[in-house]
Amino acid sequence: MGIHKLMSLIDEKAPDAVKEITLDTLTGKKVAIDASMCIYQFLISTQTLKQGFGVTELRDKDGNLTGHLVGILNRTLSLLDHGIKPIWVFDGKAPQLKAGELEERKEKKKEAKEKMDQLMEEGKDDEAAKMAQRSIRVTPEMTEDAKKMLRLCNIPMVEAPSEAEAQCAQMVKDELAFATVTEDMDALTFGTTVLLRGFGNRKDPIRQITLSKVLEGFEMSMDEFIDLCILCGCDYTSSISGIGPVKAFKYITQYKTIEEVLEVLEKENTKSKSATKKRYQIPEEFLYKESRAFFNEPDVTKKEDLEEFKWGTPEEEALTKFLTEEKGFSEVTVNNALKKFKKTKGKANQKRLDTFFKMGTKKSTSKVTKTKAAVKSKGKKSFK
DNA sequence: CACGGCCA
């Protein structure tokens, strides 16, 4: 999932690219959130282990999972409370390149489910719980419920043509958002200038990773970085056995491209042929060129084809109806959420105004806003 | 995921 062990490589080779921050430092900023990733995490974190009864989840009366709705609602409110404007980005059609990876995941989930059932029968509850986490599948219905809730909240939402992380990265490049919020490191490979991770654990600080500083620390160009990521192991092709993040880093540093690295590896293989078996197994279909092309030019919607983002107030009646009547939320919970929405209304703008005055003269700042707004939004103000 | 309750 994502890029195998890229984070440990960054920690080691480019520690300056990582900054520990709090939510307050993001006040006034917009962030693009990888919704698919969050949904999965929320579903896991709302599972509970009941001794003797196995794993229970949050469900509505029809048995549909609802933990992701709880999570998305709470996270949205927490961000708004800090004056941060969320844009939820959903996966579209999976790219053809990912078919193999998805098939593999499906198989693993099936295995996990079978193991879980077996462990349950044996009464090994906590081991079963681990398997239950692995067997979670996000269905189209769950995604639709999440989208519906966000629409009723009047919180911006983007349906990506393909990969959500790629769409997030594009939005950050287009300056529609400050950063991509995800645990999936390939957002960096797609070129997000800033990645935020660690929103899950309340205890640990959020980590802000800056792409330019990663490249600086790695002493690599973006092209080299993409090749490094593919060698480390990405979702779009199988990788070379015998090559992990450490060797990938060494070889790309030395030889710059996968083509060159492959030549070297083949030489090394023939050298060691007589001694033992082949050291490096290059997959039959090593789709590094296709993967590289996809990282460079994924299917995304660019700024000019996106609707302007607006952070409005919830459709109170319809939202209440949906969450209480269909999704089993208590009225108290929904009312509290609505209250929080009201409390946080205008918070981002208010705090932005504070920094606006702190920053200096009106003249200089309005110049900046003007140039930004003038890019494509025909007279309409992009800020509100 | 957040919240309330319980206990050191």
Added chain:
DNA sequence: TGGCCGTGG
């Protein structure tokens, strides 16, 4: 006061 646990949905 702050960490852990059960519940909610």
